[in-house]
Amino acid sequence: MEQPVSKPCSASRSIMTQLIFPEDTNHHGTMFGGKVMEYIDKIAAIAGLRHARRQVVTASSDSLDFLAPIRLGEVIQLEAFVTWTHRSSMEIYVKVEAENMYTGDRQTMVTSFLTFVALDEQGKPAAVPAVVPETEEEIQLHKSAPERYELRRKRKLERRQNGV
Template identity: 45%
Template sequence: MPKPKSIKESITIMTEMVMPNDTNTLGNLMGGNLMRMMDIAGAITAQKHCNRIVVTASVDNVSFVNPIPLGNVVTLEGKITRAFTTSMEVVVNVFSENIPAGTKTKTNQAFLTFVAVDQTGRPIEVPEAIIETEEEKELYDSAQRRRELRLVLAGRLKPEEATALKSIFNL
């Protein structure tokens, strides 16, 4: 089993300016381009945590709350929420900043799951995540419910076996 690792050791911050080639016909960052950036930020975060190659296993709901206009700066912040046996859940928060106007807005948040793999593509154990703050504890505790929901929706777990979800659905 790998040595446990602090969550703060793998925090990833990526910054990029929205250029004309990144936008839709309304002059806003295309959703697919943002999802690509979120996947990269999440993968870097997961790789930093486990020091291994990682593959994307799932992306939870991505809601586009606020558009990100041409010329704004996009900042993505990735953080491990919980490490399971071979997988890690990462939260990626996205902010849009209009530097000349001095405004910064949170535009998106998504939870992504990555699996660590060896050179042959087989899953490999990852370090446990060390929880140090109240926010990390809340994300860690809720990660089990999100994981069970993903597994139920994928048909890999029966609803009655989802112990963390039982209180939510009265199962």
Template identity: 50%
Template sequence: MEPLPVSYSKMKQTRLVLPPDTNHLDTIFGGKVLAYIDEIAALTAMKHSNCVVVTASIDSVDFLSSAKVGDALTLEASVTWTGRTSMEVYVKVYADDLLQGKKVTTTESFLTMVAVDAHGTPTAVPNILPETNEEKRLFETAPSRKDHRQNRAALR
């Protein structure tokens, strides 16, 4: 299988934060953001692997700031590393106040997605080719995140 550039499967999604998406402080529910993150991570991993995927883990979620009603919430996702059947996906979320022209990073997350065949059996995925400095940095730091996931799993 030929390695694929990170840019091949990179995805971007924008959503409007509406009142039903928010809590009593008029900021978006964290669970809503998590659902969006899981969705775009799955789409990105499916595009990279050309397979159905399942979420193996949400490895980390850092809520850095909030988004409020009326903000445009933009999610960007890319595959940062691959194993034999798994893919680490990095998702970065921004809130854009389109009326004020202000953009802030609200959330960063790493997820592990696994490609599966029609029977639910894990299946091989192509490696990635990082191109930009950020892609290379995320690729080079992926082994330490994998070690952390494995150590966490060993505690079960």
């Protein structure tokens, strides 16, 4: 199957909604950070699969910013899409919003950037289509992506040089 040369960000857009139950929360009555991270990785993988149309693996989680606590009984909506691509890698942005179901108030609670790599049938990195931003948010994230890519590359190089 031949890969298209490019795809819009919207082709990878993925949304997941969850109601926060007691088993999702800690002793403060707020959602476990690790549970949020699990959901973020899952929705990012789905976005990567939609873009690459082949197996993908998590290569890095570049940032995970908890902006406010998610509370018991709130509904969270995770939205993910591919913001930028390199040869076989995809930067994926995930935004987590919480909604108070009684008031209807919505707030961004977590933002994250992850990198996924597409794999061929032998488990080797495989080329992915370029991504084309369309909305203002997509354009801004796409424009700032090369800087994040360079920071990831430098971090990886430093780890190799330091034997880590």
